Amino acid sequence: MRKKSPELQYLETLQTRTELSYQEKQQLESDRKGFSGELTIDRLTREIVPERTLMLDDLNLLADGQRVQLDKLIQIGNKLYLIDMKDYHGQYSFRGRTWYHNGKPLTHSIFSQIERAHDILARIFAEHHLTIAIVKVIVFTDPSAVIEIEDQSGIIVKYLWEYCEWLQKLCPAVQGTSLRQTRIPWQKVLQKYFVAPYRPETDFALDSRQLWQGIICPRCNNFWWQQEHYALQCKTCDYREAKETAYIRTICDYGVLYFRHNLQVSQLMEFFGEGYSKQYLRKRLAKYFVPMDLKSLQYSYQNRGEKFEYWFASEQQHFNHLKRRINWKK
Template identity: 40%
Template sequence: MRKQTFEHQYLQVLAERTQLNANEKNNLQRLVQGYLGECNLDKIVDTFFNQSELVLNNLNLAYNKEVIQVDKLIVIGNIAYLIDVKNYRGSYTYQNNSWYRGERILINNIFRQIDRASDILQKIFSAKRLHMEIRRVLIFMDPAVKVEIKQPIVQTVLRVEEVAAWLMKLKEEVQLYPKLSPDLWRDAITDSLLPPYCPLNDFSSQVGRTLQLGICCPKCKKFTWTSHRYYLYCDHCGFCQSKELAYVKTICDYGVLFSNSNLERKELKKFLGEVGNEYYLRYQLKKHFELVGPNGSQKGYRNLGSKFEYWFENEQEYFKALQKRCNWKTNDKK
């Protein structure tokens, strides 16, 4: 599963609970567009180049304090295809060593990111004495985008409709090039991997800013529920969600917003709002979350700072099965 960046997760959860400022809205829109483009490319690669052992996604790499982000890497033999994904809209032209959007020259050269990443990746391979050729591939994912290259370039530039044919050629190359043990280049990458970027400040630094408390309905984004013994019923849209799933997802949302702190029961009870039940909260924390420290809950529970779908990636079937509880009709409200 391709994961959203921490900033993307943070702004998405934040948007459900407070009004974003102009800069936050622009950043969220940019991140959503980029993520959609990356996910769409993942689907195309899975369809036309079903060689998962040769593909790595969403890498944060460091070499001598220089950090790069790689959208996708495909390695065939001793050739590493370094792929940068853009989900831009509009009309773009490259000429006179500069990129233009319409008639306006872009201050930031679109090639700059992939060129820098190529230099750092080459250093990473060279440090492990791997003789790798790096080929830079820039892919524009929006079907309506217009791209025109008016001078010779070393990078390969593709529009989304050209990607399938390009991947089919790569599939043929797998049979032609001698195989380099994946362990060699994967080990080089692994040694340079960084954990996902997480900023120093979380929502606790937002002085004077308030959050909507409660459990957010995943369907209508409202916060009014009727609580039953095993499930919650949204008073606004009628959506039904198992109580256990609702609590765990909300705990994860709190963890994203307050990523620099442990999960503490007292603060989580406030965050859950009026629908929150302290006894049930305590039960779910003990069941699904890891205590920090040897003995007591006074130190709280470990906070991974990730949304539910990533935090509990390997337990999705269990939580999906919980939805059956919405059919357990009862007259008891808890």
């Protein structure tokens, strides 16, 4: 499953708790647009390629001290397609080895990211004596983008609609001839190089803005709840949530904003603010989170810095059960 980037999760969470700066708003909008373009390509790709096609999405690799992020890898036949997605808008052209945006030269090359990704992949494969051709593909997801490429680049460049057609043509050709895909263990080899996605050096701790405290209503973004024994009910929109889920979800929100810090009751209590139970919070931490250092005086728990939907993705069933239960008890 492709996850929202740490930056997108951070900005989305921050937006619900403080006023974003102009720059942050722009960034949030652009990250959202990028993510939605990526999801579209994921969906279309799944619809087009045969079911058992080997694919990996959104990889972060570290090799020889170099970090690289890859949007998508697809094996078709004995080739590996390295897909880079761009949500650029405006007019871009590539001529005389230079990129132009709306007529002005760009200081960076749109090709540099995929070239670098390609080189790192090629190097990893060579080290493991793995032979597989890597084909570089850039897909522009914004339908309004205009891309003109005059020079030879060795990179396949497609608009979204062209991408589908191109992929479709690629697939049946190999389906017939080699239904049993050539077994090249590229996925296994790459696994050794997986790392967590990039995060900035500092988290919200160094930000001077005040955060709105409390548990936020996921439906209407307000903070006013009617608290019952097992459930919370939003005073604004009547949304009901298991108390346990609401607490865990809010701890995750804290984790996203303070991703450089472990989870501690005292800091979390500040994040929750008045009206919430320290005792209850402490028990939920012990039940759901991984303790860090049992010997230290101040208990702390591991912070994965992810939103609830990702952090507890594997426990969805449990939380669905809690959701059903609060309605029986109503």
